[in-house]
Amino acid sequence: MSAVRLHRVAVLVLEGAKPLDVGIPAQVFTTRASMPYEVRVCGAAPGLVTGGDGLSYHVAHGLEALEWAEIVFVPGYRFPDREDPPPAVVAALLAAHERGARLAAISTGAFALAATGLLDGRRATTHWHYTRALAERHPLVKVDENVLFVDEGSVLTSAGAASGIDLCLHILRGDLGVAASNHAARRLVAAPYRSGGQAQYVPRSVPEPLGERFAATREWALHRLAEPLTLDALARHAGVSARTFSRRFVEDTGYTPMQWVMRARIDTARELLERSERSVEQIADDVGLGTGANLRLHFQRILGTTPSDYRRTFTKGE
Numbered sequence: 001m002s003a004v005r006l007h008r009v010a011v012l013v014l015e016g017a018k019p020l021d022v023g024i025p026a027q028v029f030t031t032r033a034s035m036p037y038e039v040r041v042c043g044a045a046p047g048l049v050t051g052g053d054g055l056s057y058h059v060a061h062g063l064e065a066l067e068w069a070e071i072v073f074v075p076g077y078r079f080p081d082r083e084d085p086p087p088a089v090v091a092a093l094l095a096a097h098e099r100g101a102r103l104a105a106i107s108t109g110a111f112a113l114a115a116t117g118l119l120d121g122r123r124a125t126t127h128w129h130y131t132r133a134l135a136e137r138h139p140l141v142k143v144d145e146n147v148l149f150v151d152e153g154s155v156l157t158s159a160g161a162a163s164g165i166d167l168c169l170h171i172l173r174g175d176l177g178v179a180a181s182n183h184a185a186r187r188l189v190a191a192p193y194r195s196g197g198q199a200q201y202v203p204r205s206v207p208e209p210l211g212e213r214f215a216a217t218r219e220w221a222l223h224r225l226a227e228p229l230t231l232d233a234l235a236r237h238a239g240v241s242a243r244t245f246s247r248r249f250v251e252d253t254g255y256t257p258m259q260w261v262m263r264a265r266i267d268t269a270r271e272l273l274e275r276s277e278r279s280v281e282q283i284a285d286d287v288g289l290g291t292g293a294n295l296r297l298h299f300q301r302i303l304g305t306t307p308s309d310y311r312r313t314f315t316k317g318e
Contacts, residue, residue: 007029007036009038009039009040010040010042011039012093013051013059014044014089015049016051016077016078018077018161019052022051024106025039025075026039027188035184043061063089067099070102071102071104074093075106076105076106080133093113104156104157107160107161107164110124113155115138119141120140122152123152124141124142124144124150125145125147125148125149125157126157128160147304149167156170156171165188165190169185214248216237222264225265229288266299269284269299270314273310
């Protein structure tokens with residue numbers, strides 16, 4: 001009886017690597033009877049790699065592991081927006097991709113993949129705290145801040161650390177099938193598939209203003225979300241024309257006034273779902289969206305999940 005061929009996985013640990021991000025692929029793909037994978041943890045060179053959050057890693061392999069691997073995971077690391085990884089690391093990632101390896105980033109590991117140019121023109125994601133920085137540093141990347149992971153075939157990216165589990169299970173589903181993925185999920189005590197995207201975990205969907213213009217009007221609107229709020233009403237409160245208000249508001253927030261109002265209503269609905277037992281219909285009325293169907297529609301569009309699923313997620317164990 002012939003031996004089962006092992007899929008070769010390299011976990012590339014960069015300076016400042018985050019512990020959870022390193023541990024997730026190393027644990028998910030570690031060799032066992034149910035998992036035909038072999039994992040090698042590597043760095044820019046063998047030896048000690050200074051990690052983030054007070055931990056360091058002693059890796060047995062250098063970049064030669066990328067020549068061996070069929071899948072290369074790049075865990076997230078600290079301060080990814082300050083500088084690109086060393087040129088030798090970028091070159092090794094490019095060479096691995098050219099040989100046919102899949103490159104998979106967890107969280108801010110997406111910055112390392114972006115530095116290779118392989119994400120140019122493609123969708124990608126990263127931790128929500130860094131999505132704007134990724135878009136600014138690599139403007140050719142189509143950054144999607146609302147998803148848990150993105151599969152572009154030979155390059156894959158995921159959001160925060162826990163989304164690395166989602167990405168690993170997704171890869172398992174493709175490699176070995178649903179049964180193997182579900183078995184791994186049970187072993188990890190993780191959901192086989194999570195609904196919604198990472199937008200639901202962002203503290204507020206209302207963008208932070210870049211300036212203080214119209215701060216009083218924004219505050220005024222936040223106390224009147226249950227009432228009809230029109231562009232004319234907002235502009236009238238601000239004491240400018242609707243056209244001027246719209247233009248300056250976009251400059252301040254990146255959103256039109258009515259987009260901002262909608263996101264403020266969704267944020268208030270989130271708080272009510274978390275902290276009250278009011279029904280979806282009652283909450284929809286409380287925040288000025290009228291009906292539960294309307295709330296569900298906009299909740300799904302903005303947060304990528306339903307009010308009911310959101311409530312279950314954020315009230316577990318209470």
